[in-house]
Amino acid sequence: MQKSTVWENLPSNLKKTKQRQMILSALQDSPRPLSAPEILEALHKKGETCWLSTIYRNLETMVKTGLVSKSVLIEKNQIYFDLVRVEHNHYAVCSQCHTFLPIEDCPMEPFIQALKKKNFHVNSHSLEVFGLCEACYRQSEENK
Amino acid sequence: MQKSTVWENLPSNLKKTKQRQMILSALQDSPRPLSAPEILEALHKKGETCWLSTIYRNLETMVKTGLVSKSVLIEKNQIYFDLVRVEHNHYAVCSQCHTFLPIEDCPMEPFIQALKKKNFHVNSHSLEVFGLCEACYRQSEENK
DNA sequence: ATTACTGCAAAGCATTTGCAGACTG
DNA sequence: CAGTCTGCAAATGCTTTGCAGTAAT
Numbered sequence: 118m119q120k121s122t123v124w125e126n127l128p129s130n131l132k133k134t135k136q137r138q139m140i141l142s143a144l145q146d147s148p149r150p151l152s153a154p155e156i157l158e159a160l161h162k163k164g165e166t167c168w169l170s171t172i173y174r175n176l177e178t179m180v181k182t183g184l185v186s187k188s189v190l191i192e193k194n195q196i197y198f199d200l201v202r203v204e205h206n207h208y209a210v211c212s213q214c215h216t217f218l219p220i221e222d223c224p225m226e227p228f229i230q231a232l233k234k235k236n237f238h239v240n241s242h243s244l245e246v247f248g249l250c251e252a253c254y255r256q257s258e259e260n261k
Numbered sequence: 262m263q264k265s266t267v268w269e270n271l272p273s274n275l276k277k278t279k280q281r282q283m284i285l286s287a288l289q290d291s292p293r294p295l296s297a298p299e300i301l302e303a304l305h306k307k308g309e310t311c312w313l314s315t316i317y318r319n320l321e322t323m324v325k326t327g328l329v330s331k332s333v334l335i336e337k338n339q340i341y342f343d344l345v346r347v348e349h350n351h352y353a354v355c356s357q358c359h360t361f362l363p364i365e366d367c368p369m370e371p372f373i374q375a376l377k378k379k380n381f382h383v384n385s386h387s388l389e390v391f392g393l394c395e396a397c398y399r400q401s402e403e404n405k
Numbered sequence: 406a407t408t409a410c411t412g413c414a415a416a417g418c419a420t421t422t423g424c425a426g427a428c429t430g
Numbered sequence: 431c432a433g434t435c436t437g438c439a440a441a442t443g444c445t446t447t448g449c450a451g452t453a454a455t
Contacts (some may be wrong), residue, residue: 132409152444171410225390243391247384248383248385313420314421410453414448418446424437424439430433
Protein backbone atom coordinates (compact mmCIF):
# COMPACT_ATOMS: atom_id res chain seq x y z
CA MET A 118 0.00 0.00 0.00
CA GLN A 119 1.18 3.39 -0.88
CA LYS A 120 1.15 4.92 2.55
CA SER A 121 -1.27 7.77 2.52
CA THR A 122 -1.61 10.84 4.63
CA VAL A 123 -4.48 9.12 6.37
CA TRP A 124 -2.14 6.39 7.46
CA GLU A 125 0.62 8.71 8.60
CA ASN A 126 -1.80 10.76 10.63
CA LEU A 127 -3.58 8.00 12.50
CA PRO A 128 -4.66 9.24 15.93
CA SER A 129 -2.01 8.30 18.46
CA ASN A 130 -4.18 5.90 20.39
CA LEU A 131 -4.56 3.81 17.27
CA LYS A 132 -1.65 1.48 16.69
CA LYS A 133 -0.35 0.95 13.20
CA THR A 134 -1.09 -2.68 12.65
CA LYS A 135 -0.84 -4.68 9.48
CA GLN A 136 -4.56 -5.39 9.56
CA ARG A 137 -5.50 -1.77 9.93
CA GLN A 138 -3.29 -0.95 7.01
CA MET A 139 -4.78 -3.66 4.85
CA ILE A 140 -8.32 -2.54 5.56
CA LEU A 141 -7.61 1.09 4.81
CA SER A 142 -5.85 0.09 1.67
CA ALA A 143 -8.82 -1.97 0.51
CA LEU A 144 -11.13 0.99 1.02
CA GLN A 145 -8.70 3.27 -0.71
CA ASP A 146 -8.44 1.05 -3.74
CA SER A 147 -12.17 0.77 -4.13
CA PRO A 148 -14.22 3.19 -6.19
CA ARG A 149 -17.23 2.58 -3.98
CA PRO A 150 -18.12 1.80 -0.39
CA LEU A 151 -17.50 -1.77 0.76
CA SER A 152 -19.17 -4.00 3.26
CA ALA A 153 -17.06 -5.86 5.79
CA PRO A 154 -17.45 -9.18 3.97
CA GLU A 155 -16.45 -7.46 0.73
CA ILE A 156 -13.33 -6.10 2.37
CA LEU A 157 -12.47 -9.59 3.52
CA GLU A 158 -12.88 -10.88 0.00
CA ALA A 159 -10.75 -8.07 -1.39
CA LEU A 160 -7.97 -8.99 1.03
CA HIS A 161 -8.21 -12.64 0.13
CA LYS A 162 -7.78 -11.77 -3.52
CA LYS A 163 -4.51 -10.10 -2.65
CA GLY A 164 -3.49 -13.16 -0.67
CA GLU A 165 -3.83 -11.33 2.61
CA THR A 166 -5.66 -12.76 5.56
CA CYS A 167 -7.63 -11.12 8.31
CA TRP A 168 -10.62 -12.04 10.43
CA LEU A 169 -14.03 -10.58 9.92
CA SER A 170 -14.31 -9.61 13.54
CA THR A 171 -11.08 -7.68 13.21
CA ILE A 172 -12.45 -5.91 10.18
CA TYR A 173 -15.64 -4.98 11.96
CA ARG A 174 -13.83 -3.76 15.04
CA ASN A 175 -11.42 -1.68 13.03
CA LEU A 176 -14.09 -0.15 10.87
CA GLU A 177 -16.02 0.79 13.93
CA THR A 178 -13.08 2.55 15.55
CA MET A 179 -12.29 4.28 12.30
CA VAL A 180 -15.84 5.53 12.08
CA LYS A 181 -15.48 6.89 15.60
CA THR A 182 -12.32 8.73 14.69
CA GLY A 183 -13.86 10.07 11.52
CA LEU A 184 -11.62 8.27 9.04
CA VAL A 185 -14.41 6.18 7.65
CA SER A 186 -18.10 6.72 7.06
CA LYS A 187 -20.85 4.23 7.46
CA SER A 188 -23.99 3.77 5.43
CA VAL A 189 -26.60 1.15 4.82
CA LEU A 190 -27.72 -0.26 1.52
CA ILE A 191 -31.35 -0.89 2.20
CA GLU A 192 -31.79 -3.27 -0.70
CA LYS A 193 -29.22 -5.57 0.80
CA ASN A 194 -29.67 -4.56 4.39
CA GLN A 195 -25.99 -4.46 4.89
CA ILE A 196 -23.60 -1.93 6.28
CA TYR A 197 -21.17 -0.26 3.92
CA PHE A 198 -18.03 1.66 4.76
CA ASP A 199 -16.27 4.33 2.82
CA LEU A 200 -13.10 6.30 3.30
CA VAL A 201 -14.06 9.81 4.22
CA ARG A 202 -12.93 11.72 1.18
CA VAL A 203 -13.47 15.32 0.42
CA GLU A 204 -15.02 14.74 -2.96
CA HIS A 205 -18.22 12.87 -2.33
CA ASN A 206 -20.26 11.20 0.32
CA HIS A 207 -23.36 10.10 -1.47
CA TYR A 208 -24.21 7.60 -4.13
CA ALA A 209 -27.02 6.63 -6.41
CA VAL A 210 -27.34 2.88 -6.32
CA CYS A 211 -28.67 0.77 -9.15
CA SER A 212 -31.30 -1.66 -7.95
CA GLN A 213 -30.29 -4.20 -10.50
CA CYS A 214 -26.54 -4.34 -10.72
CA HIS A 215 -25.74 -2.40 -7.55
CA THR A 216 -23.49 0.02 -9.32
CA PHE A 217 -22.65 3.00 -7.13
CA LEU A 218 -22.77 6.30 -8.94
CA PRO A 219 -21.19 9.09 -6.91
CA ILE A 220 -23.30 12.16 -6.45
CA GLU A 221 -21.51 15.44 -6.37
CA ASP A 222 -23.00 18.23 -4.34
CA CYS A 223 -24.97 17.40 -1.27
CA PRO A 224 -28.27 19.26 -1.08
CA MET A 225 -28.60 18.93 2.63
CA GLU A 226 -27.28 22.20 3.90
CA PRO A 227 -30.50 24.23 3.82
CA PHE A 228 -32.15 21.29 5.38
CA ILE A 229 -29.78 21.14 8.28
CA GLN A 230 -30.29 24.82 8.84
CA ALA A 231 -34.02 24.24 9.07
CA LEU A 232 -33.50 21.56 11.69
CA LYS A 233 -31.30 23.85 13.72
CA LYS A 234 -34.22 26.19 14.03
CA LYS A 235 -36.16 23.34 15.53
CA ASN A 236 -33.36 22.75 18.02
CA PHE A 237 -32.26 19.49 16.56
CA HIS A 238 -28.47 19.25 16.53
CA VAL A 239 -27.35 17.43 13.44
CA ASN A 240 -24.25 15.27 13.62
CA SER A 241 -24.45 13.38 10.41
CA HIS A 242 -26.78 12.32 7.69
CA SER A 243 -27.15 9.60 5.17
CA LEU A 244 -28.65 9.76 1.78
CA GLU A 245 -29.23 7.08 -0.77
CA VAL A 246 -30.87 7.23 -4.11
CA PHE A 247 -32.16 4.11 -5.80
CA GLY A 248 -33.08 3.46 -9.36
CA LEU A 249 -31.65 2.03 -12.50
CA CYS A 250 -28.37 2.92 -14.08
CA GLU A 251 -28.32 3.55 -17.78
CA ALA A 252 -27.37 0.01 -18.76
CA CYS A 253 -29.95 -1.68 -16.56
CA TYR A 254 -32.61 0.76 -17.60
CA ARG A 255 -32.08 -0.06 -21.25
CA GLN A 256 -32.19 -3.73 -20.52
CA SER A 257 -35.45 -3.39 -18.66
CA GLU A 258 -36.95 -1.40 -21.50
CA GLU A 259 -35.94 -4.06 -23.99
CA ASN A 260 -37.63 -6.74 -21.97
CA LYS A 261 -40.96 -5.01 -22.04
CA MET B 262 -59.11 -0.66 13.55
CA GLN B 263 -60.95 2.17 11.99
CA LYS B 264 -60.98 0.99 8.43
CA SER B 265 -59.07 3.49 6.39
CA THR B 266 -59.06 4.30 2.73
CA VAL B 267 -55.83 2.38 2.48
CA TRP B 268 -57.60 -0.74 3.67
CA GLU B 269 -60.60 -0.31 1.41
CA ASN B 270 -58.41 0.23 -1.61
CA LEU B 271 -56.06 -2.70 -1.22
CA PRO B 272 -54.96 -3.92 -4.65
CA SER B 273 -57.25 -6.75 -5.71
CA ASN B 274 -54.54 -9.38 -5.64
CA LEU B 275 -54.03 -8.73 -1.93
CA LYS B 276 -56.56 -10.54 0.20
CA LYS B 277 -58.00 -8.83 3.23
CA THR B 278 -56.69 -10.92 6.05
CA LYS B 279 -56.81 -10.25 9.76
CA GLN B 280 -53.01 -10.15 9.93
CA ARG B 281 -52.71 -7.63 7.16
CA GLN B 282 -55.25 -5.46 8.89
CA MET B 283 -53.46 -5.67 12.21
CA ILE B 284 -50.13 -4.72 10.70
CA LEU B 285 -51.51 -1.74 8.83
CA SER B 286 -53.30 -0.64 11.94
CA ALA B 287 -50.13 -0.80 14.00
CA LEU B 288 -48.34 1.38 11.48
CA GLN B 289 -51.25 3.73 11.33
CA ASP B 290 -51.36 4.17 15.08
CA SER B 291 -47.66 4.89 15.31
CA PRO B 292 -46.23 8.41 15.07
CA ARG B 293 -43.02 6.99 13.66
CA PRO B 294 -41.72 4.17 11.52
CA LEU B 295 -41.63 0.74 13.12
CA SER B 296 -39.40 -2.27 12.70
CA ALA B 297 -40.97 -5.69 12.22
CA PRO B 298 -40.15 -6.76 15.80
CA GLU B 299 -41.67 -3.53 17.05
CA ILE B 300 -44.84 -4.22 15.13
CA LEU B 301 -44.99 -7.64 16.70
CA GLU B 302 -44.63 -6.10 20.13
CA ALA B 303 -47.33 -3.55 19.38
CA LEU B 304 -49.70 -6.32 18.40
CA HIS B 305 -48.91 -8.29 21.54
CA LYS B 306 -49.76 -5.27 23.63
CA LYS B 307 -53.20 -5.24 22.06
CA GLY B 308 -53.54 -8.94 22.77
CA GLU B 309 -53.26 -9.81 19.10
CA THR B 310 -50.99 -12.52 17.78
CA CYS B 311 -49.12 -12.84 14.53
CA TRP B 312 -45.88 -14.38 13.41
CA LEU B 313 -42.80 -12.39 12.60
CA SER B 314 -42.41 -14.10 9.27
CA THR B 315 -45.94 -13.08 8.40
CA ILE B 316 -45.15 -9.52 9.33
CA TYR B 317 -42.03 -9.48 7.20
CA ARG B 318 -43.80 -11.03 4.24
CA ASN B 319 -46.67 -8.60 4.45
CA LEU B 320 -44.48 -5.57 4.82
CA GLU B 321 -42.50 -6.61 1.82
CA THR B 322 -45.58 -7.00 -0.37
CA MET B 323 -46.91 -3.70 0.89
CA VAL B 324 -43.65 -2.03 -0.01
CA LYS B 325 -43.97 -3.48 -3.48
CA THR B 326 -47.48 -2.11 -3.86
CA GLY B 327 -46.42 1.25 -2.53
CA LEU B 328 -48.49 1.25 0.63
CA VAL B 329 -45.52 1.20 2.90
CA SER B 330 -42.05 2.66 2.73
CA LYS B 331 -38.88 1.11 3.95
CA SER B 332 -35.88 2.71 5.58
CA VAL B 333 -32.89 1.74 7.63
CA LEU B 334 -31.78 3.09 10.95
CA ILE B 335 -28.06 2.75 10.66
CA GLU B 336 -27.45 3.11 14.35
CA LYS B 337 -29.49 0.02 14.99
CA ASN B 338 -28.91 -1.65 11.66
CA GLN B 339 -32.52 -2.52 11.43
CA ILE B 340 -35.19 -2.03 8.81
CA TYR B 341 -38.05 0.33 9.58
CA PHE B 342 -41.39 0.56 7.85
CA ASP B 343 -43.75 3.46 7.58
CA LEU B 344 -47.16 3.97 6.07
CA VAL B 345 -46.75 6.03 2.96
CA ARG B 346 -48.46 9.23 3.91
CA VAL B 347 -48.61 12.41 1.98
CA GLU B 348 -47.24 14.59 4.72
CA HIS B 349 -43.70 13.42 5.30
CA ASN B 350 -41.22 10.76 4.37
CA HIS B 351 -38.11 11.73 6.24
CA TYR B 352 -37.03 11.94 9.82
CA ALA B 353 -34.28 13.32 11.94
CA VAL B 354 -33.31 10.66 14.42
CA CYS B 355 -31.87 11.36 17.85
CA SER B 356 -28.78 9.25 18.48
CA GLN B 357 -29.50 9.10 22.15
CA CYS B 358 -33.20 8.50 22.64
CA HIS B 359 -34.08 7.52 19.07
CA THR B 360 -36.84 10.05 18.83
CA PHE B 361 -38.00 10.49 15.25
CA LEU B 362 -38.55 14.11 14.27
CA PRO B 363 -40.45 14.39 11.00
CA ILE B 364 -38.86 16.60 8.41
CA GLU B 365 -41.16 18.54 6.20
CA ASP B 366 -40.04 19.37 2.70
CA CYS B 367 -37.77 17.04 0.91
CA PRO B 368 -34.85 18.79 -0.76
CA MET B 369 -34.19 16.03 -3.20
CA GLU B 370 -35.94 17.23 -6.31
CA PRO B 371 -33.12 19.25 -7.85
CA PHE B 372 -30.89 16.38 -7.05
CA ILE B 373 -32.99 13.87 -8.87
CA GLN B 374 -33.08 16.15 -11.86
CA ALA B 375 -29.31 16.22 -11.89
CA LEU B 376 -29.17 12.45 -11.88
CA LYS B 377 -31.59 12.27 -14.78
CA LYS B 378 -29.09 14.21 -16.81
CA LYS B 379 -26.59 11.46 -16.06
CA ASN B 380 -29.10 8.87 -17.24
CA PHE B 381 -29.71 7.41 -13.86
CA HIS B 382 -33.42 6.64 -13.41
CA VAL B 383 -34.40 7.33 -9.84
CA ASN B 384 -37.06 5.15 -8.28
CA SER B 385 -36.76 6.06 -4.67
CA HIS B 386 -34.47 7.58 -2.14
CA SER B 387 -33.81 7.44 1.52
CA LEU B 388 -32.61 10.16 3.75
CA GLU B 389 -31.75 10.13 7.38
CA VAL B 390 -30.41 12.81 9.60
CA PHE B 391 -28.72 11.99 12.88
CA GLY B 392 -27.97 14.14 15.82
CA LEU B 393 -29.36 15.09 19.17
CA CYS B 394 -32.85 16.24 19.90
CA GLU B 395 -33.26 19.23 22.14
CA ALA B 396 -33.66 17.28 25.36
CA CYS B 397 -30.70 15.00 24.77
CA TYR B 398 -28.56 17.88 23.65
CA ARG B 399 -29.22 19.75 26.90
CA GLN B 400 -28.43 16.67 28.88
CA SER B 401 -25.14 16.18 27.10
CA GLU B 402 -24.22 19.80 27.67
CA GLU B 403 -24.94 19.51 31.38
CA ASN B 404 -22.66 16.51 31.68
CA LYS B 405 -19.69 18.37 30.31
C1' DA C 406 5.95 -2.88 30.64
C1' DT C 407 1.67 -1.21 29.26
C1' DT C 408 -1.93 -0.82 26.37
C1' DA C 409 -4.07 -1.92 22.32
C1' DC C 410 -5.06 -5.37 18.91
C1' DT C 411 -5.85 -9.94 16.69
C1' DG C 412 -7.28 -14.71 16.04
C1' DC C 413 -10.55 -17.63 16.99
C1' DA C 414 -14.91 -19.55 18.66
C1' DA C 415 -19.36 -18.86 19.84
C1' DA C 416 -23.41 -16.34 20.40
C1' DG C 417 -27.03 -12.91 18.98
C1' DC C 418 -30.52 -11.25 16.15
C1' DA C 419 -32.89 -9.62 12.27
C1' DT C 420 -34.45 -11.51 8.23
C1' DT C 421 -35.60 -15.25 4.87
C1' DT C 422 -37.29 -19.61 3.23
C1' DG C 423 -39.95 -24.03 2.89
C1' DC C 424 -43.94 -26.43 3.50
C1' DA C 425 -48.48 -28.07 4.87
C1' DG C 426 -52.64 -26.61 6.30
C1' DA C 427 -56.13 -22.60 6.56
C1' DC C 428 -58.46 -18.87 4.71
C1' DT C 429 -60.30 -15.40 1.09
C1' DG C 430 -62.76 -14.22 -2.94
C1' DC D 431 -62.28 -24.39 -6.25
C1' DA D 432 -58.05 -21.71 -7.05
C1' DG D 433 -54.92 -18.79 -5.49
C1' DT D 434 -53.14 -16.53 -1.35
C1' DC D 435 -51.81 -16.35 3.03
C1' DT D 436 -50.43 -17.98 7.72
C1' DG D 437 -48.27 -20.68 11.36
C1' DC D 438 -44.52 -22.81 12.42
C1' DA D 439 -39.75 -24.53 12.18
C1' DA D 440 -35.43 -24.14 10.57
C1' DA D 441 -31.84 -21.98 8.21
C1' DT D 442 -29.09 -17.92 6.68
C1' DG D 443 -25.98 -14.37 7.08
C1' DC D 444 -24.36 -10.18 9.05
C1' DT D 445 -22.62 -8.47 13.19
C1' DT D 446 -21.09 -8.65 18.04
C1' DT D 447 -18.73 -10.36 22.09
C1' DG D 448 -15.38 -12.84 25.16
C1' DC D 449 -11.01 -14.36 26.02
C1' DA D 450 -6.28 -15.59 25.80
C1' DG D 451 -2.33 -14.80 23.39
C1' DT D 452 0.33 -11.33 20.28
C1' DA D 453 2.06 -7.10 18.72
C1' DA D 454 2.94 -2.07 18.97
C1' DT D 455 4.62 1.96 21.50
